[in-house]
Amino acid sequence: MIYVEGLSKEYKQFNRASGVIGTIKNLFSREHTIVKAVDNISFSIEQGEAIGYLGPNGAGKSTMIKMLTGILVPTSGKVTVNHLVPHKSRQEIAKRIGIVFGQRSQLWWDLPVEDSFELHRRIYNIQDKDYQKNMDIFLDLLNLKEFITRPVRQLSLGQRMRAEIGLALLHNPDIVFLDEPTIGLDVIAKDNIRNFIRQMNRERKISIFLTSHDMKDIEEICGRMLIVNKGELIYDGTVEQLKSNLSASKIITIEFVVDPGDAVVLENAVLVNDSGIRKTFRIDKGLDSAIDFVQNLSKRYPIKDFVLQDSNIEDIIRMYYRSLEKDNSTQMTKQEKLSVIY
Amino acid sequence: MMRSYSEITKKAFFRNTAYRSEVWLRIFGNISIVFIQVSIWTALLGTGSLNGINIETMITYSLINTSVSMILMNKVIYVVDDKLKTGNITLDLLKPINYPLLLFWDQLGNVIFQVIFTVVPTILITWFLFGLTFPTNPYFIVAFIISLFLALVISFLIGYLVALVSFWFLTTFALDWMVTALITVFSGSFLPLWFFSDGWKFVAEMLPFQFLGFIPAAIYMEKINIDEIVWIIGKGTMWALMLWFVAQLLWWRAIRRLVIQGG
Ligand SMILES: Nc1ncnc2c1ncn2[C@@H]1O[C@H](COP(=O)(O)OP(=O)(O)O)[C@@H](O)[C@H]1O
Ligand SMILES: [Mg+2]
Numbered sequence: 241m242i243y244v245e246g247l248s249k250e251y252k253q254f255n256r257a258s259g260v261i262g263t264i265k266n267l268f269s270r271e272h273t274i275v276k277a278v279d280n281i282s283f284s285i286e287q288g289e290a291i292g293y294l295g296p297n298g299a300g301k302s303t304m305i306k307m308l309t310g311i312l313v314p315t316s317g318k319v320t321v322n323h324l325v326p327h328k329s330r331q332e333i334a335k336r337i338g339i340v341f342g343q344r345s346q347l348w349w350d351l352p353v354e355d356s357f358e359l360h361r362r363i364y365n366i367q368d369k370d371y372q373k374n375m376d377i378f379l380d381l382l383n384l385k386e387f388i389t390r391p392v393r394q395l396s397l398g399q400r401m402r403a404e405i406g407l408a409l410l411h412n413p414d415i416v417f418l419d420e421p422t423i424g425l426d427v428i429a430k431d432n433i434r435n436f437i438r439q440m441n442r443e444r445k446i447s448i449f450l451t452s453h454d455m456k457d458i459e460e461i462c463g464r465m466l467i468v469n470k471g472e473l474i475y476d477g478t479v480e481q482l483k484s485n486l487s488a489s490k491i492i493t494i495e496f497v498v499d500p501g502d503a504v505v506l507e508n509a510v511l512v513n514d515s516g517i518r519k520t521f522r523i524d525k526g527l528d529s530a531i532d533f534v535q536n537l538s539k540r541y542p543i544k545d546f547v548l549q550d551s552n553i554e555d556i557i558r559m560y561y562r563s564l565e566k567d568n569s570t571q572m573t574k575q576e577k578l579s580v581i582y
Numbered sequence: 583m584m585r586s587y588s589e590i591t592k593k594a595f596f597r598n599t600a601y602r603s604e605v606w607l608r609i610f611g612n613i614s615i616v617f618i619q620v621s622i623w624t625a626l627l628g629t630g631s632l633n634g635i636n637i638e639t640m641i642t643y644s645l646i647n648t649s650v651s652m653i654l655m656n657k658v659i660y661v662v663d664d665k666l667k668t669g670n671i672t673l674d675l676l677k678p679i680n681y682p683l684l685l686f687w688d689q690l691g692n693v694i695f696q697v698i699f700t701v702v703p704t705i706l707i708t709w710f711l712f713g714l715t716f717p718t719n720p721y722f723i724v725a726f727i728i729s730l731f732l733a734l735v736i737s738f739l740i741g742y743l744v745a746l747v748s749f750w751f752l753t754t755f756a757l758d759w760m761v762t763a764l765i766t767v768f769s770g771s772f773l774p775l776w777f778f779s780d781g782w783k784f785v786a787e788m789l790p791f792q793f794l795g796f797i798p799a800a801i802y803m804e805k806i807n808i809d810e811i812v813w814i815i816g817k818g819t820m821w822a823l824m825l826w827f828v829a830q831l832l833w834w835r836a837i838r839r840l841v842i843q844g845g
Contacts, residue, residue, distance in 0.1 A: 251843070306844065311841055313841050327841060332678075344672075348593060350600045351597055351600075359586075359589055359593055362589040362590075363677055
């Protein structure tokens with residue numbers, strides 16, 4: 241139902257010089273740099289799939305959602321949703337999608353929560369019996385009961401987000417886009433929201449497109465994940481597959497007595513994090529090779545301490561992000577970047 | 583479709599009830615304005631009259647003009663401005679509904695609230711304190727109602743247009759300040775257009791602001807020739823259409839910029 245091919249979005253960012261002279265200069269020259277927020281990304285999504293779109297801040301997740309929903313025109317590439325080009329048929333597509341932005345609200349600030357639902361029902365022309373049915377379910381599953389009559393401005397962030405999500409699903413959309421819906425929430429609220437989204441996906445076959453920088457959101461809700469960084473797609477596969485790729489590997493953090501420098505890289509090991517005398521390596525061939533690795537290393541450099549851990553998916557990704565930051569200057573190719581994960 | 587717009591109006595109406603305490607201040611403010619104007623005109627006119635206008639006429643005029651100014655929608659500028667500058671407009675673009683229309687019906691909710699809780703009490707109190715005259719000719723009553731509707735639409739479009747202009751150029755505050763000043767002067771809030779010099783009268787008649795106070799009041803008071811009314815209403819309608827056209831044009835450009843540059 242969603243088809244994306246070679247999709248890119250470039251933003252112009254205008255350089256603002258500061259100071260008096262800078263301000264005057266800004267009036268006359270509009271120097272800008274081009275930011276590639278989404279860089280040649282392709283994928284497709286079937287009805288009923290739940291996609292997790294993972295990436296650190298600034299990776300281009302929101303930009304992707306905006307292009308998929310038609311509020312942003314791509315710089316190049318193709319995109320269709322239900323066979324329609326989103327930015328050309330925005331209102332048409334709007335009837336069939338639901339959307340939640342973690343950072344923006346669709347609720348009416350000064351009115352009780354139920355009024356926003358009532359209004360949504362009119363705007364989307366929802367049949368009375370569908371409305372009743374959904375309200376009954378949402379009141380219960382999202383625990384809206386406890387605050388449905390309160391003005392939105394009095395809600396906690398977690399309550400507000402539950403209401404936002406209910407609202408986005410009220411008109412039985414084919415697909416729901418959620419842009420960092422759990423950002424800033426406590427564990428209980430996160431859990432409630434994840435369970436709800438998962439249930440809607442499983443029971444109603446509503447497609448989910450969820451962005452997050454929290455791995456857990458995606459692990460619990462989505463069968464398939466796409467990982468992006470700096471606009472590029474670097475992983476597309478199931479969560480299980482990613483896990484099994486990583487399960488054989490071990491993560492070792494070694495504390496040296498003196499920083500051995502970059503020369504320390506050995507075969508079988510990938511340096512994933514380097515902060516001077518503390519370096520983290522990933523060893524791909526199981527425990528034995530990890531022990532060999534430490535022994536070999538300790539013969540050449542004095543070691544103060546080391547920690548061995550199983551590679552937890554979240555840690556790997558976090559370290560992976562960090563290694564990308566570092567290698568930014570050395571310009572890895574996409575293939576090399578992928579090799580860090582596989 | 584109609585159902586969704588009327589629902590918006592209803593919600594906007596109830597949104598206002600959250601700020602009920604302002605109501606008394608507004609009524610008090612309105613009555614003060616009328617009172618001050620009545621005092622000034624009493625001092626100026628005494629028991630006599632100027633250009634056929636006596637003190638009774640002026641009381642009615644200042645009440646109607648003040649009341650119309652309470653239902654103007656030009657403050658919609660801040661709503662649009664906020665939506666555009668924060669990028670929250672994107673959420674409204676994702677609804678299967680026309681945003682400018684939504685906004686008009688939303689503002690209508692505010693107006694209905696103002697009418698019930700501010701305008702009507704102000705009129706009743708003023709009537710009690712100073713007396714009031716009423717139109718008798720049904721033709722004028724109909725024209726008055728149409729002119730009120732024009733005041734709503736024109737003020738809405740001016741506010742909407744100014745917000746769009748400020749999206750590209752100036753600060754909203756400066757523009758709003760200017761528009762408010764223009765409305766105050768050329769809608770005849772301070773001085774009815776009857777007393778303008780020929781040059782200024784010409785300027786006032788070339789601008790849309792006279793429809794935001796002076797015209798409804800003059801029609802109410804039957805101070806416009808009956809055969810001129812159709813022409814004036816027609817002129818107001820032309821203004822509304824023209825403003826709507828320009829606003830629509832700017833709106834599409836603003837949206838285009840948003841969807842291409844991402845805000
Ligand atoms: N309207 C915009 N104008 C210029 N640059 C933008 C704009 N929106 C986003 N960007 C830039 O594009 C990149 C991706 O942003 P975004 O899609 O918001 O990332 P994410 O949602 O993954 O945090 C960032 O570098 C951001 O600074
Ligand atoms: Mg984002």
